Amino acid sequence: MTRPNSLYRRLLTWLLLPLMALGGLMVLQAWIEARHTADRAFDRLLEAATLAIAEQVQWQDDRLWLDLPPAALEMLATDAEERVFYALYDARGRFVTGNADLPGPPRESDGEASTLRFRDLSWHGLELRQGIRRSRLEDWRQRERFEVRVAHTREGREGLTNELLRANLVYILGMAGLAGVVVVLAIRGALTPLTRLRRAIRARDPRTLAPLELSLPRELAELRQTLNELLARMRRVRANQERFIGDASHQLRTPLAGLSARAELALRQDDPQRWRDALEAMQATSARTSHLAVQLLSLTRLDNPEYQPDLxxxxxxxxxxxxxxxxxxxxxxxxxxxxxxxxxxxxxxxxxxxxxxxxxxxxxxxxxxxxxxxxxxxxxxxxxxxxxxxxxxxxxxxxxxxxxxxxxxxxxxxxxxxxxxxxxxxxxxxxxxxxxxxxxxxxxxxxxxxxxxxxxx
CATH class of the missing domain: 3.30.565.10 (Histidine kinase-like ATPase, C-terminal domain)
Structure with a gap:
């Protein structure tokens, strides 16, 4: 047996489904924003680390020399224990020093030699975020170009992304719960007049065809007006039926009373001719009464609004x-x-x-x-x-x-x-x-x- 459609369930579905879709979009947007924020924060740290290393590059013994300060790499270290790699390369791309021989980007024109670039790469099975700074010595006697490459794994970025996402999820779920409660209460409030109308109809005496007097919103007021029009038609139909039944009873009572009177009168007589006359009169009255009953049945069937025969x-x-x-x-x-x-x-x-x-x-x-x-x-x-x-x-x-x-x-x-x-x-x-x-x-x-x-x- 199929369950009947519920207006409450239908409204709830059509209102909550868009809210759920909107909530999904908000979660996706929150994740994108959290990742973007974490990338910007750690890219700033990469930028600071490359700058700190570049400032320590010197020219000594006819070669580039780097005295790396611990703070230059410690700023990239977080509780997630990322692995940090760095390398110094000369103008010809030869490795000078560092803890890893990191790959570099495609060689670019000299006009972009001092730019700072960031990129994601896979290196020896590790997913890294790399910052590349191209600079030159500031000594007036030596203007040697060099390149600083710093990279670290993504544990810290992912941890910060998840932390920001959790904070946003709490806010989103709170708003979603509040919106769901508001929707449910709003639907119940909107359907309350319909419930009152249903109860008013259910509580009515089945014999009562008086119009409904109930304060309702405009949309339900139209339904109430339609019901009142139906009740008015039913009152007219019942009035016609009552008048028809009264007229039919009156029409049938007269010949039936005549039959009873003639039979009673005939029973008091001893003359067979009188009996014959009474029987003939009773037969004529019975025929008229039968014809009247047939006509009444025909008229009743024709007045039935549900009677729609095939022509x-x-x-x-x-x-x-x-x-x-x-x-x-x-x-x-x-x-x-x-x-x-x-x-x-x-x-x-x-x-x-x-x-x-x-x-x-x-x-x-x-x-x-x-x-x-x-x-x-x-x-x-x-x-x-x-x-x-x-x-x-x-x-x-x-x-x-x-x-x-x-x-x-x-x-x-x-x-x-x-x-x-x-x-x-x-x-x-x-x-x-x-x-x-x-x-x-x-x-x-x-x-x-x-x-x-x-x-x-």
Whole structure:
């Protein structure tokens, strides 16, 4: 099981990783600076040692002569016990005196004869730092050139480098620890409002949909506002559900109470004809109640925002012809002329056949119930439209939007449920179609149209 992502851990990672990289760069810089400082300090000692030796070089018995003072080499000696080497060479590069025959640099021009040079070299397996001073005698009778070479091993330099680095590391680690503590405290402080928001949501009564009232920073205030908008939508949904449940209970209570009263009345009678009349009335009431329950279930399913069916290509002409065949017998018994107007070529739109069949059935049933004598199911090609037109009493323009609300009836017909147009409206929304209620031909009756988006294929 994978662990969920932690915002705290993510912030900590993204803040501490750059700090660690910066700390590594600081340690590297501290080491470079410590080494540079140690080199400069010991190079100054090399410079002083070569100068002290050069000042003791004299001309005696037609040759260079050196009386080396102990202090000239002792200044290079440290507790690290480095090995110190020195040598004196004449102008022709011949060894004069010293404790080691040290190599010299490549021969340079005379213009650089008095320069002081430093270099690193490997000599007999030793890593040395060498200082080379080229000078000449200061005697007015003799201006002989000579070269002093002094070298020592690197133990002292490395020891001083490590000592300086340790001092800097203490400072760097202290700063890193302080920065880490500050980062952790800052992240916790920044996430505190989020924790308060989480606790406030967790502590709420699940039945409470009141808006959250909590002081939060701007970024979380936007989240709080989004949650409050969601709660407002949920309040509207719950209010609609409660109103729907109340209306449905009222609509179902009346026929059920009628069934119970008719059954009780029939039980008090001894005449078989009275029993038959009661059973017929109960059968008609039961059929209406069953139809109402089916319509309620359809409307509930259509009002579900999570219901997103896959739409398949359908031929509107085929749907219209099937609907007329299904309802023709019932309309014929009632003396109603039911017909269809559809092109021979297919008019294909994406949809659900059972929903569109239910929509046509509701529209035909409404027209039949409310006095229409002629009902036409029509299919238009461009744009694709499915419509039902009748010559009944119609609906006044001021009441047409109200007729789309569940349980709203335009008359006192006891057989009507007020759900037919509401179901058709839900089916239209499912298909992305536009529902229109207009006057019929010659300003008589009602024409209900479902205009589908796009072009028919």
């Amino acid at each position: 398949l290509p359908l031929d509107l002409g085929t749907l219209a012809r099937n609907a007329v065949r299904t309802h023709w017998a019932g309309c014929h018994r009632d003396g109603i002329d039911l017909g269809v107007e559809a092109p021979e070529a297919p008019v294909t739109v994406p949809g659900l056949d059972w929903q569109l069949e239910e929509a046509l059935g509701n529209l035909i049933d409404n027209a039949r119930r409310y006095g229409a004598r002629h009902i036409t199911v029509r299919v238009v090609v461009t744009p694709p439209v499915l419509e039902v037109e009748d010559d009944g009493p119609g609906i006044p323009a001021a009441q047409r939007l109200l007729m789309l609300r569940p349980f709203h009836r335009g008359s006192d017909d006891p057989e009507g449920s007020g759900l037919g147009l509401a179901i058709v409206d839900g089916i239209a929304r499912t298909h992305g179609a536009r529902l229109r209620l207009d006057d019929g031909t010659g300003a008589r009756g009602l024409k209900v149209s479902l205009q589908f988006p796009g072009e028919a294929s």
